[in-house]
Amino acid sequence: MMDQLLGVIHGFSTVLVPNNFLFMVIGLLTGVLFAAVPGLTGTLAIALLLPITFSLDVETSLIMVASIFMGGQYGGSITAITVNIPGAPSAVMTAYEGNKLMRKGKGVLALRHAAMSSSIGGVLGALMLMAFAPAVAVGALYVQTPGKFALILFALFVVIASHKHDLFKGIIATILGLMVATIGIDVASPVARQTFGYPFLIEGVNLMAMLIGAFAVSEMLVQAEPSATDAQTAAFEKQPKVRRSDFFPRLENFWEIGPFNYLKFAVLGYFVGVLPGAGGSSAAFVSYAEAKRASKKPEEYGNGSVEGVAAAEGANNAMCGGSLVPMLTFGIPGDTTSAVILGVLIINGLQPGPQMMSTQFELVTPMMAALLFSAILIPVVLIVIGPYYLKLVSISKALLYATIAVVAMVGAYVSTFSTLQMGTALIIGVGAYLMSKNGYPIVSFLLGFILGPDLEVNLRRSLTISDGDPLIFVTSPDSLFFLLMIVVFGYFLLFKSNDPDPEMGAE
């Protein structure tokens, strides 16, 4: 307990070092700006900045990515409210309520509520992460090899099941990720496999090239299509101007929602975030639905409800802390962004899991503290750049994506100083573009790729321990627990859930 407290204090003091604080602010602004522009996300920002983490300290890198994560969750609300275009998928419910307020001339009120709720949700989520993650990590030490296999299987299952409206596409995307992960040297013996006769594939597919391809290159290809983006950009320019003082937080806004509701939204968002594959959009939707159910003013929902905005934004920012729990304690990311953050950890030589949480806890506490500080700074961001939001989203698409394309390709080169990785990023980008365009969830593909090696190692170790007897997975209590969880979640996610919107849980 004392070590945990000291670790947390170390985290706060590390973030407050001027250089780290600067990178946190840069990260927060980057996340907000990327999420505010439709088509760009905080995840893309982290993927693009991956190469420069090589030249930063691990702690500084993690501080920056954590603040991008927080900023990315909040930034989506800006265009959601102002022009009814969610900058990020997690801002769909915010757009639903917030833009109606905007049309009634209460746009600034909605923006203030979004910022305040994001801030409170983010702070509570970060505090819950600090409080519970070490305890989960201690519990994780009791999970043995068969249990680890069953847990990874459970994570993959939940991710697939969260795309239940395109179940087979989810399965195909996950298996494809697992297949790509098997390319290279075998995880348990010095055998090169699945190289298709190309010697350069012996090293396997580079994680950075994978992330850059899946997010940056594929997004550039999406934006190359003739689409409605130009019309959206034109719509931004019609919005009226507002004053900076309009963006200052008001205490009356806080009491309008109430501390109990803020806490409820944050707790819901946090625990939805803990579930693998759920993501910010699920957190926002669950919280919104609960807020509507318990509301004293249900008639406002659907007509512009500040409570609805607060519920969605509080939950999706609290989700940031929740989604880092399985990533840090088991190495299993809760959503796409935490999958990319996992990539940052791996690329920097860290292996998330219970061991890391007990022996290298001080390396991750600055990241947790950065989540908290970033959340505190959200209302300040609104005050500083609020008036420029509308100008921001009208940046020329050509300028934006030409820059992103070059940064992405050069970033892929920097990963191993080889043009081979640029080619790999391009191929993966084309594949990811075609997959996402046809409804195959990229998050499933990515989680399959990242979790594949661990899945195989634990599967083969378990079978080696049991002399090839697969019954070890049902006789081992921890494994049996996670297999039963698959059954329970399968029942609720596939048969009992009444989610009416096929896009809602897909992020």
Added chain:
Amino acid sequence: MKLRNTSFPEQLIILAALAVFTGFYLKNALDLGSWIKYGIPSASFLPIVLGALMLFGLVAEFINELRRRRGIGDQISTFRFGTYYKPIGAVLLTAGYVYTFARLGFEISTLLYVLALLSLFGFSASAESLGRRVLLTCATALAITTFVYTFFVLGFGVQLPTRWVLL
């Protein structure tokens, strides 16, 4: 990012491409030898299992897609090449950039790549004259190249294959 209601041929092309990849993947896996050695899984075990599961998934999705199309009629079953010509252009330009990156050096290859991408995306299409458009595009391409160089080389000390020093 996710677009819905893509045409039936597009879905079929994806499924066929995945089936071809799975075929090669399974052949490679089977070439590795037996999937169980001395009673425990070998290096080919997971690839064979994944290949088989993938084939099952592809067949299931194919049947699923047929059912879905039957349900919604044939109204969106046309292949829209127009959607793809710009992305294909972007892919070709990027492939050219990868090819020339080390050969021409960062400065020239990046400048050409950005110029081509800006043109593809229709940058400054509303400019009053062609001359002004060309000038604006060239100046922007130079600015982006300089920005990326500054970001990586001067900002983070990354070495790029340069032929000339920009700054």
